Amino acid sequence: MDRFLEILSPALVFAALGILMGILLAVAGRVFSIKKDERIEKVAECLPGANCGGCGYAGCAALAEAIVKGEAKTSACSVGGPEAAGKIAEIMGLEAEETVPMLAHVTCAGKCGISKKKFIYSGAADCAAAERLGRGDKVCPDGCIGLGTCVAHCPFEALSIRDGIAYVDETKCRGCGVCVTFCPKNVIKLVPKTSPVRMRCVSTDGGKAVRSYCEAGCIGCKICEKACEVGAVKVVNNVAVIDHSKCVGCGKCAEKCPRGILEVVTEL
Amino acid sequence: MSNVFLIMFTAILTENFIFAKFYGICPFLGVSDKPSTALGMGMAVTFVMTMSSAATYAVYHYLLAPFGLEYLKTVAFILVIASLVQFIEMFLQKYVPALYSSLGIYLPLITTNCAVLGAALVNIQNGNSFGDSVLFGFASALGFTMAIVVFAGVRARMQFSEPPKAFKGFPILLIAAGLAAMAFSGFSGMKFN
Numbered sequence: 001m002d003r004f005l006e007i008l009s010p011a012l013v014f015a016a017l018g019i020l021m022g023i024l025l026a027v028a029g030r031v032f033s034i035k036k037d038e039r040i041e042k043v044a045e046c047l048p049g050a051n052c053g054g055c056g057y058a059g060c061a062a063l064a065e066a067i068v069k070g071e072a073k074t075s076a077c078s079v080g081g082p083e084a085a086g087k088i089a090e091i092m093g094l095e096a097e098e099t100v101p102m103l104a105h106v107t108c109a110g111k112c113g114i115s116k117k118k119f120i121y122s123g124a125a126d127c128a129a130a131e132r133l134g135r136g137d138k139v140c141p142d143g144c145i146g147l148g149t150c151v152a153h154c155p156f157e158a159l160s161i162r163d164g165i166a167y168v169d170e171t172k173c174r175g176c177g178v179c180v181t182f183c184p185k186n187v188i189k190l191v192p193k194t195s196p197v198r199m200r201c202v203s204t205d206g207g208k209a210v211r212s213y214c215e216a217g218c219i220g221c222k223i224c225e226k227a228c229e230v231g232a233v234k235v236v237n238n239v240a241v242i243d244h245s246k247c248v249g250c251g252k253c254a255e256k257c258p259r260g261i262l263e264v265v266t267e268l
Numbered sequence: 269m270s271n272v273f274l275i276m277f278t279a280i281l282t283e284n285f286i287f288a289k290f291y292g293i294c295p296f297l298g299v300s301d302k303p304s305t306a307l308g309m310g311m312a313v314t315f316v317m318t319m320s321s322a323a324t325y326a327v328y329h330y331l332l333a334p335f336g337l338e339y340l341k342t343v344a345f346i347l348v349i350a351s352l353v354q355f356i357e358m359f360l361q362k363y364v365p366a367l368y369s370s371l372g373i374y375l376p377l378i379t380t381n382c383a384v385l386g387a388a389l390v391n392i393q394n395g396n397s398f399g400d401s402v403l404f405g406f407a408s409a410l411g412f413t414m415a416i417v418v419f420a421g422v423r424a425r426m427q428f429s430e431p432p433k434a435f436k437g438f439p440i441l442l443i444a445a446g447l448a449a450m451a452f453s454g455f456s457g458m459k460f461n
Contacts (some may be wrong), residue, residue, distance in 0.1 A: 010337050017331065017344060021351035028355050032362035 004096060039068045039091055046087040048079045052155035054176025067092065068197075075099045078172040078190075102175035102190040103167050104158070108144040109200035109216035109261050111163035115143050116213040126152075131184040137211035142203045144187045150179035196249025197242055200261040204237040216261050223255035233262075275400060279407035285383050286415040287452035292383030296416050297441060299374070306420035310413025312374035314406065317387050319356065320349045321405025324388035325398050345388045353379045383412055419448060 042136045045065035051059035054086065055076045057066055066072040066089060074094055075085035082099045089095060106166065121130055121137035127149035130136045136145040144165040158172035159179060166179075179188045179265050191198055199218075203210050207219035220238035227233075236245035240262070241251075254262040272357050278420055285291045293416040299309040308406070357375045378384055387408050391401040422444055431440045 009335050013331065013335050014340070014347075016342070017327075017347060021347060025351055025354055025358075028358045032358040034362055055295055161310055 007174055017069055017122045037068050040064050043067050043088050043092050045143055046080065046084050048084070050079065050155050050180055052079060052176040054078055054178050075094045078102055079176045101193040103170060103244055104173050104175065104179050104188050105167045105198050106144060106168055106187060106190040107189050107202045108165055110138065110140060110143040110214050111165055114215045115140050121210060128184045140203055140217065141205070142185060142187065143214065149182050150188060154183045155176050192244050194248065196265055197245040197251060197254060198263045198265060199240055199242050200263055202239060206238055216259060218259060218261060221258065223256045223258065227252045227256040272403060275403050276407045279404055280411040282455045282458055284387065284411045284452055285394065285408050285417055286412060287449040289386070291386040292381055292412055295377065295381060295428055296419065299421040300416050300423055303417055303420040306375055306416045308370055309374045310416050312371040313378055313381070313383065313412050314409035315371065316353055316356065317384050318402060318406040320352055320384055321391055323352050324350055325391065325401045327393055331395045337391035341392060342389065345385055349384055349388070350379045389418065400445065419445065422448065
């Protein structure tokens with residue numbers, strides 16, 4: 001009998017303790033329950049749920065909360081695009097805002113053999129690390145380093161490295177802009193998905209210098225600027241910049257470009 | 269009064285939880301990459317450890333001891349501390365949202381952290397009274413906070429250092445922690461009467 005009690009009493013005591021704690025937590029769960037705004041959940045459902053952080057918030061749930069509080073726009077999610085923005089606006093009872101779907105675009109055409117290198121880099125496979133070591137292995141101070149920091153951070157697996165520079169798979173890219181924030185060279189830019197002509201160089205070096213190290217670098221000759229009939233191309237700091245809101249996609253600038261780095265997008 | 273001073277001094281310096289007893293090494297290494305997060309973690313530990321010292325004292329002396337179940341204290345303490353942390357989390361979320369948003373993410377991490385459990389067990393081992401138990405829990409947690417914040421500062425410096433390849437990352441971290449612990453062993457000779 002004593003043996004029996006010796007086993008039974010701890011079992012009973014622990015069962016009592018467990019039940020007590022269980023009741024305490026169950027009651028606490030009821031008493032301390034918080035009413036959350038139902039709209040937060042609904043908005044979160046409309047968001048893609050990839051938690052890419054492209055909007056600047058910690059994740060989709062955080063953005064949903066910010067939208068409901070009125071801190072963020074209904075169109076803050078570039079990944080969800082106009083479709084998500086429309087649904088969210090409906091939930092929030094607001095007019096849908098016009099959004100332009102964006103796309104990451106690599107503003108460099110300095111592939112292997114086209115852009116000269118100044119040393120052989122064999123350090124960590126990270127662009128930011130290479131950038132600190134003499135601004136990367138390319139002679140060009142602005143070109144894509146091609147070690148794939150953007151590839152590692154892309155939440156949609158849309159990026160890859162081809163021939164030594166980053167390549168965007170436009171069917172997968174959702175325009176969240178995460179790669180833009182991680183590129184130490186600022187060589188990736190967001191452009192409107194429907195933009196017909198895109199620039200492939202950001203080098204601000206003078207024409208002579210660019211010629212010396214890259215076959216696909218902008219030399220700032222202004223031929224494109226003169227060729228453009230609507231004034232969409234401007235050469236600023238020795239590099240052509242396209243104003244996508246003005247560009248009509250005639251492609252005349254690309255035809256005239258002696259370096260062939262103004263790219264006409266054929267499949268839209 | 270001298271008793272209070274003695275407990276505080278012992279718990280914070282001579283028997284620092286991290287540097288002398290090696291309790292709570294996992295949050296110490298895991299959450300010490302930034303001084304701000306280290307401070308948040310330290311505050312959460314302070315909060316939980318003080319509360320749990322009180323709760324485990326009650327459980328031990330009024331529930332386990334009368335039934336002669338002292339040998340089951342570890343299991344009982346884990347149960348009680350885990351429930352207590354859950355309870356505190358819910359309470360804070362409802363009534364002190366500001367504190368919840370600053371401590372919230374750390375609370376689940378320390379549910380049955382070894383430092384928290386260790387404080388409860390050491391209290392029993394030393395036969396502390398209720399007041400002493402709570403004070404000891406609080407002071408030990410302060411020692412933990414101090415250690416983790418100090419180490420976060422060390423780590424901030426270490427980010428820009430270039431250790432040999434074999435020591436990069438975690439190994440150099442452990443060496444630095446070991447050096448800090450050795451420095452703290454200087455306190456261990458101090459005796460109070």
